[in-house]
Amino acid sequence: MSDLREKIIKSSLQLFSDKGFHGVTVNDIVNHCDTSKGGFYHHFKSKDELLYVIHDTFISYVLNEANQAKKCYDRPIFQLHEMLKALVRVxxxxxxxxxxxxxxxxxLKENYEILIQxxxxxxxxxxxxxxxxGQELGEIRNELPTTITNMAILGMVNWTYQWYKKDGPKTIDEIASTYIDIIFSGLLTTEALEEYRASKLSMTDI
Incomplete structure (x- = not known):
């Protein structure tokens, strides 16, 4: 990513946060980051595309990390561990x-909303x-409905943005470890939980 593109995104984040999307013009953005309209339109077709890129950046991160976890580990408990760490780190x-x-x-415009969704x-x-x-392999409790379990995990972690502070008493990795401990204690079978706690991945969370 070019320095100017990153600078435009950073300025827009601050301005959108302070004034709202409709309260900010392209002129406001280029003035804030000391560039020209030509510089802006070289990297973004419109303010709408810029809003889409802001959305897409972090969604792409967690999706890429999830795919990477699937490639790197052949056990669901370890795939889930890595997915949860990345989902919290975002x-x-x-x-x-x-x-x-x-x-x-x-x-967000409909065409961009479709891509994000x-x-x-x-x-x-x-x-x-x-x-x-994980349920098929006996690592995750079979009686748990997969859809409800899925949404419960996402609902729990997605609320983090409401209270997380970079300068808070706990680091993001410590918070991720707490989430993983709570989730795994509820999801995993007794045998899988014991195996996970004895694993190297569990040791990295301490």
Whole structure:
């Protein structure tokens, strides 16, 4: 990503957060980051595309991390561990993006909303597939409905943006470890939980 593109995104995040999407013009953005309209339109077709990119950045991150977890680990409990770590870390890496997303997502144009929703659905499908495979292998409690379990995990973690502070008493990885401990204690079978707690991945969470 070019320095100017990153600078435009950073300025827009601050301005959208302070004034709202409709309260900010392209002129406001280019003045804030000390560039020209030509510089802006070289990287973005419109302010609408810029809002889409803000949304897409963090959604693409968690989706890529989920796919990577599937490639790197052949056990559902370890895939889920890595997916949860990345899902929590996104609130530190892209905190401003997520705040703007939750504040301004109603202004996303339909064509961009479709693209974002496709990635969100893809992530949910991967998570649900991991849960289902974990149940088939006896790692995740079979009596838990996969769809409700999926939504419960996402609902729990997605609320992080409401209270997480970068300068808070706990690091993002410590928060991720707490989430994983709570979720795994409820999801895993006794044998799988014991195996996980004895694993190297569990040791990295301490």
């Amino acid at each position: 609130y530190d890496l892209y905190n401003e993006h997520i705040v703007v997303f939750n504040q301004e997502n109603k202004y 496709k990635k969100r659905d893809n992530y949910k499908e991967i998570l649900q597939e991991v849960i289902k495979q």
